Amino acid sequence: MKAAVINQYGQVGDVVTVTEVPTPAVGPRDVLIEARAAGVNPVDHLIVKGFMSAGPLAQPLVIGSEVAGLVSAVGAEVTDLSVGDEVFARVDPRVGGAFAEYVAVDRSLVAAKPQKLSFEEAASLPLVGLTAWQALTEQSQVGPGTRVLVHGGAGGVGSVAVQLAKHLGAEVVATAGGDGVDLVRKLGADQVVDYRAEQFDEVLGGFDVVFDTVGGATQDRSFRVLKPGGTLVSIVPIADAEAKKAEWNVEARAFMMRPHGEQLTHLASLVASGELQPLLETTYPLDDTVEALQKVERGGARGKTVLRIPA
Incomplete structure (x- = not known):
């Protein structure tokens, strides 16, 4: 699959590349999401620079922290989601992996995507x-x-x-x-x-x-x-x-936000009732991850920046 990765910490333009990597394995409690969009956040360029790390990278890291897409597969212990369901999630920050065509996420962090939102809008909301x-x-x-x-x-x-x-x-x-x-x-x-x-x-x-x-x-x-x-x-x-x-x-x-699927489900209900609308400013294709990260790094946004990840 195609993904945005780093092999070492450093400046975004120096270390972020979009390349082919293996599709993530699906654990018993995981949901494999075929991504359609991924939100870009300030924490992402801080991770790229190593500010969130305790040591050097042991292997290539797929970056990205929030995703929206379709369920592609589920682990053996996941019984309440099915292939084809539209979902969104804030991924475990210790794992990352949202800037990719497929993302494996623990079921507890996943919520049904609000029907009235596009994948890009949904991906802008979790974090x-x-x-x-x-x-x-x-x-x-x-x-x-x-x-x-x-x-x-x-x-x-x-x-x-x-x-x-x-x-x-x-x-x-x-x-x-x-x-x-x-x-x-x-x-x-x-x-x-x-x-x-x-x-x-x-x-x-x-x-x-x-x-x-x-x-x-x-x-x-x-x-x-x-x-x-x-x-x-x-x-x-x-x-x-x-x-x-x-x-x-x-x-x-x-404080630092923690991923929470039940709270994300509640936010989805507020979208459905018209009380909450995410503010989407700019979208980029996955191939332009560097440009998207650099835009967020500059600050001054009017809403969120999102990567489009077409099938």
Whole structure:
């Protein structure tokens, strides 16, 4: 099968190649997915560079972390999926393998693809959807009456977080720039601050939860807009977190999303009910994986980048 692989860690343009590799073996609890699309995420180029690794590569690594496609085969212990079913999944990050024509995924990480989504749209949802859901429901307790600030509201994670926070009953404020401002309003945000025109911490305050998808100075300034006892949740590490928690009398939590098939099934139900729509920006063919990764690496996206993997 054709797949995007690395044989060593390094810069995307130096080490990523699309080549022929063996089709993955199917374990007893696995689902073999004939891929139609794969989402591209910042974590993918970090993996390529070796930032997520404990040591050198022992063998070629098929990269990629989320996939949508058709069930091609199932392991002996999988009884609730059949060949031909349309599915999507966030793969086990310890295994990878989504940038390929076939992907073997543990059944517990797989969900039925929402019928109203294309394969490309479905492949754009698992990582950002699970990240936003876990940030709002596990790392914080967003619900009716909660006031939430989402940074990077036009990005992959932020655009989903805005929609999910509204679904959970929160008042949602988001930051975005340029044409992203109108986009985030259309996603349901009650207020959008254009970070290019205003400093959010000079015009906002009194939040129960801040969800930070940006880091850096944005993360540092976010402590100023939290209520006492509020919570900063970030997908970017928080420097001196304990000191900042004490200084501002708040909670501060950085986390990494974990794959979860049942939660993915719930997100699919929100797509079906019209409460959630993934934001797809750009697609590339599998042969152009390097270009897709480099686009994501540059940042500034309005939604997700996805690889097309035709049969």
